[in-house]
Structure formats: C-alpha cells, structure tokens
Amino acid sequence: MFHHPVRHVTFDALDPYRVAVFWSAVTGFPLHPDDKEGDDEVLLAPGPEQPGVPGLLFVRVPDAKTVKNRVHLDIQPSAGTRDETVARLVELGARLVDDRRDPDGVLGWVVLADPEGNELCIERSAGERGAG
Missing domain, CATH: 3.10.180.10 (2,3-Dihydroxybiphenyl 1,2-Dioxygenase, domain 1)
Known part of the structure; x- marks a missing residue:
C-alpha cells in the first residue's frame, strides 16, 4: 500500500x-x-x-476570497489558553466569525478569519483539556 x-x-x-x-x-x-x-x-x-x-x-x-472555505485548520494552542490565543490573533488582524464556546466558556471553540478571510478554529489547549 x-x-x-x-x-x-x-x-x-x-x-x-x-x-x-x-x-x-x-x-x-x-x-x-x-x-x-x-x-x-x-x-x-x-x-x-x-x-x-x-x-x-x-x-x-x-x-x-468570496465564500466560506470548504477546508479550514483547527488550531490547538500549545501554550496559554484558547481565549488568550483568540485575543492575540485578533490583535494580529484576525476577525471573529463565530463564537462556539458554551455559555460557561469551558467547552467549545472560536471561529476566526485571517486577514484575507480564511477561516480557522481555535480549540481549547491541551492543558485546558486535561484540566476539564
């Protein structure tokens, strides 16, 4: 094979x-x-x-870019938290597309778009997953 x-x-x-x-x-x-x-x-x-x-x-x-991506990357932070990563990337030019975090903020992900509109999802970090 x-x-x-x-x-x-x-x-x-x-x-x-x-x-x-x-x-x-x-x-x-x-x-x-x-x-x-x-x-x-x-x-x-x-x-x-x-x-x-x-x-x-x-x-x-x-x-x-004119339509939603059919493929996107899911990012799991290696350091820090999901929410810290979202804040950092927004400061670097990302745009918030959809907030899929649960109301308590523990679970879920955030959909961002890069400076040209390509979507990416920010998941919880490995540390956050281990703590949950």
Whole structure:
C-alpha cells in the first residue's frame, strides 16, 4: 500500500507575504529564508523537529476570497489558553466569525478569519483539556 504524505496545505492569497506572516504567528512556523514581501509564493515550513508536518504555502491569486472555505485548520494552542490565543490573533488582524464556546466558556471553540478571510478554529489547549 502506498502512502502519500501531505507536503503543503496551500492558500490562495492576494498578498501571500502578509497572510504568511499572520499564519507564522499562529503556527510558529518560520517564513522560508528565501521568501520576501512582494513574492508570488511564500512558504512556512515546520522545522526538522516536526517530521511529517506539512508546510503552509501561500500563492498569489488575482481575486479575493468570496465564500466560506470548504477546508479550514483547527488550531490547538500549545501554550496559554484558547481565549488568550483568540485575543492575540485578533490583535494580529484576525476577525471573529463565530463564537462556539458554551455559555460557561469551558467547552467549545472560536471561529476566526485571517486577514484575507480564511477561516480557522481555535480549540481549547491541551492543558485546558486535561484540566476539564
């Protein structure tokens, strides 16, 4: 049986560099050293300490996003809490799309959109899951 690992998750973008900078803050993946502002493609690649984890590739397209994504990334914070992560990403340019937290704030997730409107969900951190 053949297995085909995912090499990249690719995002269309009007401004690949700007969106990549945002996602670098989300994931901690560094921008590829050859990529710079104005490039038509910008890559975020996880380090060798994360083998098998796909990179995020941002490719310039001429048209803006117009409908809901059919695929999105669910983010589980590795440090801090879900709510701290949501606040940090909103400060970096994310927009709140839908608050799916339970009324007590313990369970659930938050749907955000990146600076070009791509949705992402922020889940509870591993620490919060262990405490619950």
